[in-house]
Ligand SMILES: Nc1ncnc2c1ncn2[C@@H]1O[C@H](COP(=O)(O)OP(=O)(O)OP(=O)(O)O)[C@@H](O)[C@H]1O
């Protein structure tokens with residue numbers, strides 16, 4: 224056994240956790256010191272979230288020990304965890320939408336005066352904490368009104384209010400823009416200086432050297448190594464997936480055919496304006512832009528999930544009825560939404576049922592359901608995507624985050640979609656599985672489908688798109704061929720203001 228550091232806060236030895244049919248953790252060792260950022264690295268389903276749930280008290284281990292200092296501890300429930308000074312920010316947030324920011328921070332511990340909740344004090348205390356994390360939000364705002372970055376800051380403020388010595392963050396950067404990531408890093412660094420021990424889970428390898436001190440790699444429920452955060456990325460990948468990945472963006476171009484999706488003059492008042500582009504058979508078109516540029520809003524309108532005020536959408540030459548998801552699906556459009564939990568999945572249904580959702584709808588309409596065929600097809604797709612599960616009957620709720628995303632993509636693959644729209648398709652996906660998803664995109668386009676991909680991951684857009692449409696402020700700011708598209712050319716368009724001058728705003732591009 225390795226020697227103990229005097230700064231050790233927590234030690235985990237030989238932890239094991241099984242669920243019916245799944246060994247989530249086989250044997251994991253891990254330790255955390257004061258004033259360090261310890262990164263947990265591993266593929267989707269490797270067991271990272273399960274491990275931290277053992278520290279937060281959500282699960283209890285089947286075997287193994289957890290030590291705090293010299294003492295073996297049992298963490299049964301959130302209160303035990305809190306008593307040990309452990310605060311956890313989950314992959315899915317844990318705030319109550321209808322309560323205010325201050326109420327959420329002090330939930331269950333509201334300061335009282337004469338038996339009544341002392342709102343004044345609660346708001347004042349919350350204000351101090353919010354200042355410490357550097358977030359500009361009123362303690363009296365309802366949490367429902369906050370965007371994701373601010374929700375996360377509120378979670379951190381809550382952790383501070385608990386005086387946490389251990390802060391656990393499960394993929395905190397997955398949903399943040401690069402500016403927000405920088406802000407988060409600044410907070411984490413400050414906490415580290417204050418002596419807090421931070422457990423940090425991420426699939427973004429570049430964040431490891433930027434923020435981390437040590438890395439524990441977990442593969443198939445076992446800790447397979449502990450290395451310094453300065454370890455080169457390819458070495459980290461090799462430890463994590465057990466092989467090296469030589470081509471991160473394996474795009475194989477196909478000759479483009481007819482325009483399968485044609486969008487013209489699409490306008491939704493106050494949201495997006497005069498948006499036009501086309502995607503041809505065999506093509507991958509990327510939509511780049513800053514958060515708030517209107518990309519998600521446009522594709523939701525194309526898919527019929529939202530209405531629009533003007534413009535047209537054609538699929539394979541035929542006009543598509545606006546605001547009608549069924550019509551869009553019948554025409555062969557599929558959408559993998561950015562919010563997979565809210566829109567992409569039925570959490571309490573099985574993997575097989577989720578994979579069959581789209582196909583079942585169309586075949587059932589024709590009057591017959593080929594259950595056997597469904598099962599075989601689901602098996603094939605799940606295998607192709609490498610979905611890590613106990614079986615096709617496992618409920619999607621209990622899949623790891625990355626594996627849930629694979630199921631969302633899989634259901635459209637099964638449905639023989641002609642035009643597949645992907646909104647942030649690799650968010651929360653590990654490096655190996657990303658490549659698998661890119662290969663599926665290649666297969667789709669080789670088979671003649673058209674793919675439209677929104678991504679905030681610029682290297683991904685540049686690496687996988689045959690053409691890039693850049694949006695800014697609800698408009699198409701420009702279109703670039705794969706050859707023209709670079710980090711700089713895309714960013715220049717993404718920050719540009721209206722360029723066509725029709726409504727008085729002058730072009731800001733070079734003369
Ligand atoms: N409540 C549960 N019931 C059944 N299986 C579960 C449950 N919770 C987790 N698992 C399984 O345990 C394994 C590990 O899951 P975990 O969520 O810890 O992975 P992860 O490393 O966090 O992955 P990701 O990077 O995708 O978030 C997965 O195979 C998952 O399906």
Ligand SMILES: [Mg+2]
Pocket residue numbers: 271272273314393623624
């Ligand atoms: Mg996880």
